[in-house]
Amino acid sequence: MKVSVQTEDFDLGLEVLDIQQDNRIGAVASFVGQVRDVPMTLEHYPGMTENAINKIVEEARSRWKILDFTVIHRYGDLQPNDQIVLVAIASSHRADAFAACQFIMDYLKTEAPFWKKEHHPDGARWVNALEADDKAAERWRGLKQQRLLKP
Amino acid sequence: MKVKVLFFANLREQLGTGVEEVDLPDSASTVAGLRMQLMRRGGAWQDVLADMKVVRVAVNQDMAAANAPLNPGDEVAFFPPVTGG
Numbered sequence: 165m166k167v168s169v170q171t172e173d174f175d176l177g178l179e180v181l182d183i184q185q186d187n188r189i190g191a192v193a194s195f196v197g198q199v200r201d202v203p204m205t206l207e208h209y210p211g212m213t214e215n216a217i218n219k220i221v222e223e224a225r226s227r228w229k230i231l232d233f234t235v236i237h238r239y240g241d242l243q244p245n246d247q248i249v250l251v252a253i254a255s256s257h258r259a260d261a262f263a264a265c266q267f268i269m270d271y272l273k274t275e276a277p278f279w280k281k282e283h284h285p286d287g288a289r290w291v292n293a294l295e296a297d298d299k300a301a302e303r304w305r306g307l308k309q310q311r312l313l314k315p
Numbered sequence: 316m317k318v319k320v321l322f323f324a325n326l327r328e329q330l331g332t333g334v335e336e337v338d339l340p341d342s343a344s345t346v347a348g349l350r351m352q353l354m355r356r357g358g359a360w361q362d363v364l365a366d367m368k369v370v371r372v373a374v375n376q377d378m379a380a381a382n383a384p385l386n387p388g389d390e391v392a393f394f395p396p397v398t399g400g
Contacts, residue, residue, distance in 0.1 A: 197400055206399065207323060207324055208399070209321070209323055209373070209376070209392060209394065211376050212373055212376035212377075212392070215376050215377070237399060237400075248399075248400070249399070249400055269400060272399060272400045273397075273398075273399065273400035274396075274397065275378075275397070276397060276399050276400070277323065277373070277392075277394060277397050277399075278397055278398065278399025278400070279323060279324035279325075279394070279395065279397060279398050279399070280398045280399070281324070290324055290325045290395070290398075291398040292396075292398070293395070293396030293397065293398050297400075
């Protein structure tokens with residue numbers, strides 16, 4: 165059960181190994197986000213970032229059976245192909261692991277206080293938030309309501 | 316009363332400051348009151364904080380509404396919509 169906001173890189177294999185020890189675990193789903201073609205600097209709000217991620221994970225744990233998890237988000241200067249974010253979820257069954265992993269990623273994109281500044285050849289510019297990311301997080305709200313209506 | 320005010324990303328760059336302490340009259344002790352006081356400085360302050368559609372606010376490291384109340388010593392942060400992940 166780990167949340168880490170760090171400048172250092174991470175090793176997916178080692179992180180997964182860390183959360184698959186419990187013999188009730190039958191599934192581990194993981195997601196790695198990485199930098200595409202433009203170098204960037206990631207700024208964050210120390211303190212609030214960790215709080216926000218912990219809240220997102222708590223919400224996921226209230227919806228699905230999660231036996232262990234690791235969330236790592238990097239900040240600072242990153243180059244093309246560098247890893248940015250890791251979400252890994254260990255559950256008894258794949259449905260919970262897949263869903264929780266996607267839920268946490270969708271909420272990280274809209275709730276965790278990170279900001280990307282891209283360094284293009286013609287200058288640096290801050291990345292604009294995407295409406296598609298809001299929609300991705302929004303659809304989980306609808307699902308929660310459906311679940312509440314049909315317990 | 317005094318509150319600690321933080322700015323992030325393009326707001327920090329446009330305002331030329333990342334953190335400052337602001338003395339707020341008790342009659343203006345909400346996020347909206349703080350924002351109005353900062354906007355009265357004019358220039359970039361007026362421009363950057365005018366459009367609350369593109370400015371998010373957190374109070375004590377929790378997302379907050381524009382009319383959220385403030386207390387002495389609170390930490391208030393202004394920043395653009397987030398773009399991590």
